[in-house]
Amino acid sequence: MLNTPQSLTDILDDAAILSLEHQIHLSEVLGEHDWRVDLQNPVFEFTGERTLTCERFHLLGSAAPGPGSWMWAWANPSGFPAELTALSAKVRDLGHQYGIAELSSPEVPIDALPHASGDPVMAAAVLTEAAKVLTGTWTSYTxxxxxGTRVAFLIEHPAFLLPPPSPARTMRLLQQSLAELPLSDHRRALYSYATMRGFNPVFDARGRRLTLGAQGFGATVDFDDLHRVASINGTVPAGG
Structure with a gap:
């Protein structure tokens, strides 16, 4: 992260680009698929082009249109196994630490969440994004x-681990992220991603240019006064 988060929006910026990269990879691994879950005898399995049973999975919570709210798994009265809700409790504890009510309250109104627009699907996505960067578990499924209720999980399997970054793929990811993600602070989002992905990011003295590079890839990103990306220039070797 760029620095200690002051809000849920900061955490979402920290998570955004690395989360997108993991979800793209998940789609590539699974192809066309369906899924099934058993929460009492914990099993989470994908079926379809490739059958894959997750080694571990974590119930984060659910967003429901009736009450118009998200409920964290640790607060759900259904009494799910503790090993399924432990990561949601970790998010709660960090929410208390950072003073971010959306992460520490048992139930959160959907309308109070950024980017959710009253939609349970988007509400689940928003809080799942936050949970990823706080727990270090990056692959999700909702x-x-x-x-109309949307349930959210973090899932683990060796096939979901990212391959080493390639220059061309990284440039495509950065361009897609800037075009499609609802980033509030481009500067924070780019720095956080580059740090977590091992690109050794360094700002210039004014904080207006970010230089990053590793494994044959280098890029400079220039920002305007509002921390928006003004330009991005990458070095992509042939075959990268």
Missing amino acids: GEAGG
Whole structure:
């Protein structure tokens, strides 16, 4: 992270680009797929082009249109196994530490969440993004649980680990992120991603240019006064 988060928006910026990279990779691994979960005898499995049973999975919570709220798994009265809700409790504890109510309150109104626009699907996505960067577990899955309720998981399997970054793929990812993600602070988001991905980011003395590079890839990113990306220039070797 660029620095200690002051808000949920900061955490979402920290998470955004690395999360997108993991979700792109997940889609490439699975192809066309379906899924099933058993929360009482914990099993999470993907079926379809490739059958894959997650080695571990974590229930984060659910967003429901009826009450118009998200409920964290640690607060759910259904009494799920503790090993399934432990990561949601870790998010709660960090929410208390950072003073971010959306992460520490048992139930959060969907309308109070950035980018959610009253949509349970988006609400689940927003809080799942935050949980990723706080727990270091980066692959997620959200699915329909009936009646418009969206349930969110963090999932683990060796196949979901990212391959080493390639220059061309990294440039495509950065361009896609800037075009599609609702980033509030480009400067924070780029720095956080580069740090977590091992690109050794360094700002110039004014904080207006970010230089990053590793494994044959180098880039400079220039920012305007509002921390928005003004230009990005990368060095991509042939075959990268």
